[in-house]
Each structure stands twice: as C-alpha cells, then as structure tokens.
Amino acid sequence: MRARFVAGNWKMNGSLRANTGLLDALKAGLNKSGNVEYAVCAPFPYLGQVSAALSGSAIAWGAQNLSEHDEGAYTGEVSGAMLKEFGCRFAIVGHSERRALFGEDDARVAAKFIAARRAGLTPILCVGETLEQRERGETESVVGRQLDAVVSAAGAAAFKDAVIAYEPVWAIGTGRNATPQQAQDVHAFARARLAARDKALAGLTILYGGSVKPGNAKDLFAMPDIDGGLIGGASLSAPDFMAICAAARR
Ligand code: 13P
Numbered sequence: 592m593r594a595r596f597v598a599g600n601w602k603m604n605g606s607l608r609a610n611t612g613l614l615d616a617l618k619a620g621l622n623k624s625g626n627v628e629y630a631v632c633a634p635f636p637y638l639g640q641v642s643a644a645l646s647g648s649a650i651a652w653g654a655q656n657l658s659e660h661d662e663g664a665y666t667g668e669v670s671g672a673m674l675k676e677f678g679c680r681f682a683i684v685g686h687s688e689r690r691a692l693f694g695e696d697d698a699r700v701a702a703k704f705i706a707a708r709r710a711g712l713t714p715i716l717c718v719g720e721t722l723e724q725r726e727r728g729e730t731e732s733v734v735g736r737q738l739d740a741v742v743s744a745a746g747a748a749a750f751k752d753a754v755i756a757y758e759p760v761w762a763i764g765t766g767r768n769a770t771p772q773q774a775q776d777v778h779a780f781a782r783a784r785l786a787a788r789d790k791a792l793a794g795l796t797i798l799y800g801g802s803v804k805p806g807n808a809k810d811l812f813a814m815p816d817i818d819g820g821l822i823g824g825a826s827l828s829a830p831d832f833m834a835i836c837a838a839a840r841r
Pocket residue numbers: 600686758762763764765766800801802803821822823824825
C-alpha cells in the first residue's frame with residue numbers, strides 16, 4: 592500500500608507570530624499515525640523557526656522553491672544545501688505559480704528537481720494544466736510533457752521516493768476543486784506515464800492540490816490513485832489542515 596502524505600504550501604503567507612500559533616497547534620494535534628506523513632512548506636525566512644518548532648514532532652518541513660545552482664553569484668537565490676542546513680526534507684519544484692509568474696519552463700524545473708536530489712532533498716514536483724488547456728482537451732499532453740521533461744533530464748532513478756503533485760491551475764485558490772473523478776483520471780494517467788518509463792515509478796506518491804478543504808478532502812483521497820494532498824489556503828488554518836490530514840488516514 593502506498594504511503595499517504597499531506598503537505599501544506601504556505602505560499603507567501605505568515606509572520607513569526609502567526610506561525611508560532613499555527614506550528615504549536617499542528618505539533619499538538621498531529622501525531623505519528625498509521626501510514627500518513629505530514630509536512631509544511633514555509634517561506635525561506637521562517638525555516639529556522641519551523642525547524643525549531645517541529646524538530647522531534649511527527650511533521651516534516653520543506654521549502655517552496657530552490658535554486659538549480661549549488662552556490663555562487665546568484666543574488667537572491669537559495670541553494671538546496673542551505674535548505675538542508677535548516678532540516679528541510681522537501682522542496683516544491685515547478686509550482687504553477689513559479690511557472691506562470693516567474694517564467695520557470697520545463698528545463699528549469701528539471702534542473703531544480705536535479706538540484707534538490709543533489710542536496711539530498713525530496714522534490715515535490717508539481718504538474719497541471721490551465722483552464723484553457725483543459726478546455727482544448729490538452730490535459731494529458733500538458734501533464735505528460737511536464738513529467739517527461741523531468742524524467743528525461745533527471746533519469747527514472749532520481750524519482751525514487753519523489754513526490755508528484757497534480758495541481759490543475761484552474762483549481763488553485765479558486766474554491767473550485769477538481770471533482771474526485773477528474774483528479775483520479777489525471778492521477779491514473781500520470782502514474783501510467785511514469786510506469787512506462789520505469790515500472791518502479793508506478794508506486795510513487797501522487798498528491799492532488801487545488802482548493803482542497805475539510806469538506807472535500809475525504810472524497811478526493813478515497814480515489815485509488817490519489818495518495819494525499821498539497822494544500823494551499825487551508826494549510827494556514829490549523830483546524831482545517833488537521834481535518835484534511837485526518838481525512839487522509841485509512
Ligand atoms: P489552494 O489549496 O489554496 O487552492 O492552493 C493549492 C496549491 O497551490 C498548493 O500548492
């Protein structure tokens with residue numbers, strides 16, 4: 592049985608004070624349970640705070656981005672090795688906001704995936720189509736292309752234990768989640784696409800992200816190829832995030 596995983600993506604939200612309340616509540620409320628794992632992906636400046644708060648807890652943590660370079664004259668960038676120093680286990684790569692707002696193309700996303708691996712981080716690779724692409728019937732070709740670009744550059748072996756997040760762009764922050772069946776269809780497609788490159792990749796953890804809330808999480812997580820969620824807005828509320836985590840327990 593594949594592991595279940597729920598990760599929060601705080602995006603550019605939080606403050607020292609707000610984070611303290613959120614982290615304390617999560618630490619008190621989330622215990623090691625069955626085969627569900629939890630993580631929060633915080634803004635860079637708060638990783639020290641997150642590490643201090645969550646060390647020894649059942650909750651792992653990660654970053655939302657990293658540089659494809661290891662060190663040097665890259666003003667404003669943060670390397671995977673730096674994230675490791677702050678105890679990060681995960682780094683999100685290829686989030687649609689980075690693709691759309693910061694010009695990250697497939698090649699750059701692949702380079703970041705490889706950099707995360709080089710640093711000993713587990714990448715959470717995000718893929719997903721826009722509304723226009725879905726309406727044109729291009730969902731599978733877009734998601735397939737996004738996956739292939741990284742598998743070709745990194746090699747199938749680099750995907751061992753990696754995490755994939757299917758996040759349809761039209762469902763992110765819109766309150767309009769994909770239906771469980773819509774999400775399941777793309778998850779099954781992604782799993783088959785990866786398995787075609789290497790049978791072992793059929794067992795990868797594939798998360799759904801896009802307006803996951805306490806009220807829809809259970810139905811989404813009940814689908815056979817959905818292994819958990821990557822949670823944006825609802826991860827900023829301890830009760831909501833914990834309710835979503837509870838929905839992932841079998
Ligand atoms: P929302 O849950 O706010 O829709 O965001 C999803 C997301 O982008 C997680 O990475």
